[in-house]
Amino acid sequence: MAAAMDWLPWSLLLLSLTCDSHAFYVPGVAPINFHQNDPVEIKAVKLTSSRTQLPYEYYSLPFCQPSKITYKAENLGEVLRGDRIVNTPFQVLMNSEKKCEVLCSQSNKPVTLTVEQSRLVAERITEDYYVHLIADNLPVATRLELYSNREGDDKKKEKDVQFEHGYRLGFTDVNKIYLHNHLSFILYYHREDLEEDQEHTYRVVRFEVIPQSIRLEDIKADEKSSCTLPEGTSSSPQEIDPTKENQLYFTYSVHWEESDIKWASRWDTYLTMSDVQIHWFSIINSVVVVFFLSGILSMIIIRTLRKDIANYNKEDDIEDTMEESGWKLVHGDVFRPPQYPMILSSLLGSGIQLFCMILIVIFVAMLGMLSPSSRGALMTTACFLFMFMGVFGGFSAGRLYRTLKGHRWKKGAFCTATLYPGVVFGICFILNCFIWGKHSSGAVPFPTMVALLCMWFGISLPLVYLGYYFGFRKQPYDNPVRTNQIPRQIPEQRWYMNRFVGQSGRISSITFLASCSLSSSSWWCRVRKSASSWCTSSSVQRITAGGGGISWSPGDLRSTSLSMPSFILLTSWTSSSSSPLSCTLATRPSWSCPSGFSRAPLASMQPTCLSARSTLL
Template identity: 90%
Template structure:
């Protein structure tokens, strides 16, 4: 059985491309002494601009032949452009200092335009991202956990940041990190006697340095000499004139006890995991407590209501003249715009199925950060294939709401939400194109996405809609009167917007801690890896959305307002409003974005996130309320 599973896994790897999909534990690479370890560049990123660029968009030294790696859909959408570099690194071979570029005895001359561009990227706080054996380079940050001088040596902690800074700014002067000291850690594998030892790369660090041209002392053989730490001047980049400099690097190898299966642990602890644990557990406990109280209150109240409504007295019970039983003849009256409602709910079902499967598979370790781009690729394909479920539920609900034009309804389901997403992304992509960023989706990829939309998602939605529309509509327990009853004047707290604010608090409280880490992973180029916690938070989100939706629809029906279809969908998605408020807070307090286009990108993609979250939570709440309404009206006797 396990052997078949392994072959199935390898087949999936092949379908995604040999070099574009990577699952930890499947294909470790063994190196022998002096085997080449290829250093590749991924991209340049900055949390201040949110615009990734290709590595060779800056005048770095280039190899004799530039080769880009074949990438999957997720890598293209992330802006990754993985390319080879001229760094010559060999397993367990030390290099003290070597000069890059084709003419080691001549410095590199940056033109005025190149100098301006380099200085601009330094000012925008760009990071350079390299990989070795699919491990991203990390910069070590050392700090002391105890401020007392006598305890500093004992309690020194180490943390890492992703990539390395292109340079730094000192006053009005720009300095470039032109020397890279690579530190690679290897784990020696156990081999039989008389066999050559094998090694595996388990960590990739870099110490970036800025060293002036004259202090490097390069010779004609391409070798250089690093100056003493106290006697070197940094390499300044003057954007107003040409600049001469050398790009150099050194390589140091260290043996490590870290095994290959655990080599990503270093990168995944770049944030404070302990705070993450305590915060999530605290949120889960609070939400479970509040959910338990709400459940007890609503169940006790319902039992009392149903017992009173079902009393068989000769005299008409006054309880039947008010409350939710009184609107039994109108509660299942079809709402306005049933086609749009069913289409939005169909898209919500698509999102729900896609998110559930993605989080579950990622929790099993199949979509870890080492699987570069696999998470986004899987999400895109799953959303397309889940169209059959979205169409089925939308079609059946549309028929239940007395709809007749099923073909138009299926087209609306397949195009309404994806059309909005595609339209916003296309407009944002035009701005990214104008900046010549690698984050711009290439035209062939955009055509491929359109073909996937109209070639996979649209037919599957039509297929699901057809079978859903043919299936028997949902069986409502009471008949609908021909003449709608008058709705009494509602109290102020029954206002729709007040309901949205009230209903969104509990679901948002269940996931706002996790939202911080998700935003950090998206906007600050960090790794997100606690998918087990994310799955737990997702389940809590489903429970809290369902419960708050049931409570709100119960209050509405008790106020003799039977127009609950649209309202439940809107109110259940109330937590999306708080997500929007949190996104604005995060933008103001956590990010250093001041330019127009980065701000436009942030709020454009945030709008898509809020819209998707609103559809997801609204769909969860709607179906929970629908099942609740059918259940309570089936439990009372209707004359």
Template identity: 60%
Template sequence: MSLRTRNNQRMQPEDDVTYSTFVVVQTRWRRRHVATFYLPGVAPTEFQEGQLVDIKAVKLTSTKTQLPYEFYSVPFCQPVKGVFYKSENLGEVLRGDRIVNTPYVVKMKENKACQVLCMDKNMKYVSKSLSKDESEDFKEKIFHDYFVHLITDNLPVATPIKMPGGKTIYERGYRLGSVSGKEAYLHNHLNFILHYHETEHNTFRVVGFEVEPKSFKRGEIIFDEKDGQCKFNNPKNPHKVGGEAGDVLFTYSVEWQQSSVVWASRWDNYLAMNDVQIHWFSIINSVVVVFFLSGILTMIMVRTLRRDIAQYNKDDDLDETIEETGWKLVHGDIFRPPRFSKLLTSFVGAGIQIFCMALITIFFAMLGMLSPAARGSLMTVGIFLYMFMGLFAGYFSARLYKTMKGLQWKKAAFQTATVYPGIMFGVCLLLNFFIWGKHSSGAVPFTTMLALLCMWFGISVPLVFMGFYFGFRKQAYEHPVRTNQIPRQVPEQTWYMNPFLG
């Protein structure tokens, strides 16, 4: 057996990585071993038996209101040692994620039949007392179909749903409660089903995180205040919330199951969810049709316009000009500089800036560098790329501005760097005030807004001016048709042809 074959056999499938992970393999043939390392934040975490597996909360979301909320915006049980928020990147903050610790105690390969969640300051397990307003808050969010999102080892929780045909589909997160008529029932018991994969080093990796939410009435669960162990007393009635104050007992159970799924494939169930399925056939079909029709239309227009442009570049006879009708009458006024040339160049530059940002972002996403495992990376990369693409926006805007015989290039550059971002920032700021009023986690914090302003005026604006400087020194674009020196007289339009009514 050759040395290359022996080295390949040592690389087991368990040591592979996801498509989003870069692996650098350094092979030393003399020492006959292979060394690998992963990028920080995407390496698999290996647990020992009995080691604590942290379960953290992300947020509450709903498809009806589109307003995310923090996990503790509703009166869930809080850890005795206090609430600690995880430091997040820019994308996570803008998405409304507020990752925080929870009082769930889960250890690797240790099952729990039933465990009470809430503890008081005396380290006794108790039920949660809800006021009338807190109970109504639960009821309102249940009626708005809110989902609770938890994560462990950066893997989000999913609710399995068995279909009539035997197929199992998954929902991301779990429903806060259920609705029956005008009554709302809180899911106060969570059955966690965690899947683990054992490596060749006798360590374990979390490859699945499922939850089965249930609702049990307070009096149908018996528990011990010292150790928190509980058992169900023939539960039949769900726990109703809303209308009046009361006590609710939050409990959970843990079930570990061994799985043959490797760490590299643990995201497959999430990518196959109904809400994230991509209809590739429809997309490809639409793209092919659009390109086919665009190609035919382009060929027809190019052949027609090429003949017309060649004719217009000659000396026109008066008789031929009189015979022309329609859009051909204004061919000598098409490329006349508009009245607000600086405003036009600013929006053209903004479009180029967004196009370059989207193109590079899609390219990196195709390489797998912006996978769902890297939470918030897509939005973070998009914002930073938009800032750096200001160089291209300034360059092409300057050449267009010079083509329109503009002279105030500094004012044009300032408009290119501020008009479109200023409009978007103003609209987002106005909407942010309403989101703040709802106490939603989707509201952008004041410090994050200051950071965005610093990135705007510290990165984007200087790059736009730099691109404008180099672009204005380049030669202007050449028009395919000569522009008449005397503008054509525009006839007076009727009242319903006014631009404000259009």
């Protein structure tokens, strides 16, 4: 009875945590309720690129700055990811529309970029950098719309909507570089059901952006920081010349839409992006390959063992039966202690430490405790779990070290706690020096590095010693077979069995991989999943992005007389209520337009590369 009463307080505590679980998305993250015209702060996170893999701070480029720059206090995971969350001058009010607002403009004067600033902006654009913003902890996303016709009927078209994180900083066309200087924010809100005498509250459930490039001459600004944008497709994009000063306006607009999406489900849009599907495909593909190779290896081993056992059963002479051959030659030396038992046990302990950390992280993530709404929580949890899992790694390493006839357990514990983490820390420190030289936000600051060292020697090292002490005192593992006292002599190997000769295959492998990479980039278009690019299939009939659209038919594509394999380069498209859709298609190496299309001026969208497969033509 007393034992049951001891569990009563804990049971009540767990029940109290689950009573109001419907009001929270993850433990510790509560929704923010906004009233009409309440400020919704838009913050910048960083600039990222899949080409350079180097993140940068938002204000590393000459964007408009507020009167006072304030950086958000970040946790360990956010710092290690390169996030530098900072406030921006965008002024957004709940459920309040803004047609066009000018940033950092004084007396209707445009912003002037120096030659150095223009060169830096042009460099970031050519490196395919994306800008990441957040509103109410929701990252900004760019909408991609794909209209497909799988049944061959033009009247029955299916719409597929995809989203990607951030928006593209700009785009290039031939030798010209253009900057997205106008942002059209689209924020979705969910109205909470309240009683009649209470004021309505709103919750932000989605944050989208449509980037546009509009040249200086087409923007009409007034003294109240408002502006007027050109209508239709008469506008030209804002070019950035890296060899001279450039003048431009930074503008934005805000549009609000009511949505049926509830606050608890607002992250579903981001978790179902195409990148996630690609990652799942890669994981499944890797698992299938591992199981396939394991099956082949198991079949080979089983056939070998069956053959050896059959040979042993055929022996008539008892003396011949006692003579060992095949895999039984080494049965008395399999469990012989290696030359460096301390290193082996240390590596095993680090592996157990990593395994326990990954297992707990996956389990906690499956419970929803590591939601993406908690920025940096995954990496922070992984770092702390690795430190605390040192007790299990030390226990496993200590017991194995004693099994391998080791005696210096203190030195073995220190090796377990420092060998693998020390190698990783040394490599990261060297790489961090290069990242520092690039002035990237991905560089770990010195105080954070000192904090990691304190965690390493203050948490992980003592726990490893504690686990190693108890593991070394534990009974050693029992070997299934007896180890011979005299080691079996290893016969002299032939010259082509030397380990250095076997390593020579790496050179040819690296050369082959490099050739495949170059061939892939030369013959197949690199698909850039953005608001202006898409990889087509045989069923695609129309693509829209950023408010523009394009439509074509397979007959139009046949008229280009493409050879297989070939490419179709979609350079621009425009759409308005008064003019029909138009675009420019081209093939390498010469330009040509299919029937029904005419060349159009470059719009604000990034040139799109569409792979033309045989099924499409």
